[in-house]
Amino acid sequence: MCNLYTMNASVDELRRAFGPFRGDTANLPSFGDIYPNRAAPVLRAEDDELVLDVMQWGFPGPTAAGRRPVTNVRNLASPFWRSALKSPERRCIVPVTRFCEWTAEPDPETKRKRKVWFGLHEAEHPVFAFAGIWRRVEEGRAMAFLTCEPNELVGAIHPKAMPVILNPADVRRWLSDEMASACALAVPFATERMRQFANP
Template sequence: MCNLYTMTATVDELRRIFGSFDGDTTNLPPFDEIYPGQLAPVLRRNENGGLKLEHMKWGFPGPQAAGSRAITNIRNLASPFWRNALQQPARRCIVPVTKFCEWTGEVGRKQKVWFGLTDVHESPLFAFAGLWRPGEGGPFMAFLTCEANTIVGEVHPKAMPVMLRPGDVSTWLDSTRENACALARPFEDTLMQRVG
């Protein structure tokens, strides 16, 4: 389960990779470590069909039956809890990322292992496939996970975040539930590396 990532790209880099957007377009500070419960930059469709940049709290308020504990990673796409959001393209979002962490080692001696793209000279920026919802105190987001690829699986064999390339963004944000959910697959190993 991914519970730490970074987003250190500038607004200009976000525009270059994902296209133009509305919202707070002043330069973003670097988000060196984003943990659950913190605010993070997110892109979603606005009312006119363009993109909008917002800051959202990482962690969906969970179902009452589960004690309303925040959900940060979405694995079971068939769950009734996610069905409505997945069905509505307006509830999908992308979470810009420059690298993400999985932990290794025993409790008390855990170490961070960071993953990112191989072609970081072009841009280290990519996106997680996310869902968002309005809520008291502001909007919330969580992102999808899927089976781990080989490179992430060496550290965390259970799952990895669903990573999107720029060409996948419109499919995730705009297509049918079936086509969008088809993107929930392991990212290509050849396009990833450990980055620290």
């Protein structure tokens, strides 16, 4: 489960990667390490335009209050996610510069699990996007992002899942197509287009 990522891209880099958008771009704060329950930038569709928003990472849990937020969407057939997935206006993209997975076993010296960072090759855009969904909550808006089977690179560290990374050409499809077509994008990103980093 991905529970840490970074978003260090500028507004101009976001526009180069995803096209024009509106929103309060003059006051976009600096984002470094993003953990669950923290605010993060998101792009969502509204009236056929992209809108830059800031949302809390993590949906409220499906049962009793006090549970940790649900940050990753794995079972796309679950009724818990269905209403958001069915509605294009409830889908979003989550800009990312790198994401982290933790090693399964602790480091022999430190006795702690080690962070391993992943991103795209330098030839790619400096920022890419996870396929996300969002909902209104008492505090404003909250988002989570989809996961899928890992590719070979990520699977060597975290064999259960990886975030769904969208190709630039698939962003509009994710934000506008009917549910089956949009959810068909939940596949592992090409291993050869990714790299592993020692540090963020």
